[in-house]
Amino acid sequence: MDSHKKCILIIDDALVNRLLLRRILSSTYEVMEACDGEEALLLLRRAPANVSAILLDLVMPKMDGFTFLNYLRNAPELAELPVIALTGADSENLEVRALEAGANDFLEKPFRPDVILKRLANTLLLQEALIEARTDALTGLFNRTAFAKYTEHYIVQHENAGNLAALMLIDIDNFKQANDTMGHAYGDHILMVFSEILTEAAGRHALVGRLGGDEFIVLLKDIDSLAFAEEVAADILYRLETSSKSKHPLTCSIGISVFPQDGTTRRQLYFCADEAMYRAKQLGKNQFALYGGHSTLSQRYSWMRKDWILDELDSMIYICDLQTHELCYMNRKASEKIKQASCGAKCLCFMAGLSATPFTFCTSFSGSCNGTFNGVRQTIDGKQLYCQSHLVDWNGRRAHMTVITELKDNQL
Structure with missing residues (x-):
């Protein structure tokens, strides 16, 4: 099959009609044929992605066009295949029935080659526009x-x-x-x-x-x-x-x-x-x-998403459980500080020199504290550090959020 050509499936019980349609379409499209709806469904289930559109005779033995349309529109992987219904010129009211059943367009026999080619091209263009509107441009997935x-x-x-x-x-x-x-x-x-x-x-x-x-x-x-x-x-x-x-x-x-x-x-x-x-x-x-x-x-x-917000800040921020003092979270700046440290401590108040031992600074807050602790200021390695600690709700847990900021000369 030519991968550069779109494939059209012709479903018609009359061999002469299939041969005529193949002759009209073959210069522009790849063509597949089925003699009734049952055979067409078997072809589609084997390779649904290969078919771009269907020309469907409505009056056929075994499975007629209306029954086929019902199956097609209720199969998720096939539901949006464009279908042009075909029937004899003397068949009254079939056009409305076909469109109500899910056909995208309608053509009467006998076939006019120029009309078939133009209507099919228009149907494919419309389908492409609909696909583009609902898919992600990069991946082709649903948007x-x-x-x-x-x-x-x-x-x-x-x-x-x-x-x-x-x-x-x-x-x-x-x-x-x-x-x-x-x-x-x-x-x-x-x-x-x-x-x-x-x-x-x-x-x-x-x-x-x-x-x-x-x-x-x-x-x-x-x-x-x-x-x-x-x-x-x-x-x-x-x-x-x-x-x-x-x-x-x-x-x-x-x-x-x-x-x-x-x-x-x-x-x-x-x-x-x-x-x-x-x-x-x-x-x-x-x-x-x-x-x-x-x-x-x-x-x-x-x-929700507080870690993303905190990662963007220039201060070192870490969060410890109020009761257990378990480290719940560190932002990017705090993580960098830990990686640079020669000791193995995992408590930023200790790392920043705010306490002699890990977690001492954290435990200095009582569980009943409902305010903000300010004013802890230290000079460590020639850097002015300022610490604040807030009581916060973090994933349903009462916790301390500690913020350590390096002060510049013109700050507090």
Whole structure:
């Protein structure tokens, strides 16, 4: 088959009609033939991506055109194939019936070659415009708007059907660093490779989309159990990690929510999957996490993406649990300080010289303190350091957020 030509499937029980249409189309298109709807469905299931449009006779034995259209429009991987219906000129009311059944256009026999070619070209151009409007330009996956539309349609159709589905929110780990270091061309290459991995791992019946940047989304429809979603997630992690031969293989973090137990709307499922993905990041990345148990959505709203905001600041920031003094979080600046240190301490107040031993400064606050501690100022290695500590809610835990800022000559 010529990969540069679009393929048209002719479905007609009359051999003479198929031969005539092949003669008209073959100079411009690749042509496939089927003598009825059943044979056509077999061809499409073997290679659905090969066919660009269908010319469909409406009156046929075995499976007529209307029955075929019904099957086609209810098969997710075939539903949007453009179809031009064909029938005799004396067949009244068939045009309206065909369009109502899902045909994109209608042509009467006998065939006029110039009309067929023009109507087919127009139909393909319209289909290309529709595809472009709903797909991500770089990866070819569904864009945010289209994915939301198809997900909502699925939820409405299966609200009371008892079907299980899994929504997976996926973020490539450390993508910004790789993009900034290796260049945007390399970053685009990563995104395209990753989109192929997701499509292959999720399977042909899943919806796969790119939300933007390095964030992707997958809807696994009509799954038998949660275990299937976990298997797909594990397969994605494995495929991505083994796709790169570099010393630092690519990884991703995956959050999974389940319909209907975690939510019965697209928005609910999205936020649950987002919460689970953030949990996977916290646990060390390169893994998947299921929603549930570790926090609620209402808690999540108060601290969503705070680490990204804190990473952009020039101060050293770390967060410790109020009761256990466990280190919950360090921003980029604080992490750099730890890496540069010769000692193995993991407490920034000790590292900055604010206490003689780790955690002493943290424990000086009582659990009942509800204000802000200011005024700790030290000169360490010739640098003026100023420390503030706030009580914060971090993932549902009461914690200290300690901010250590290097002062300039004209500051306090």
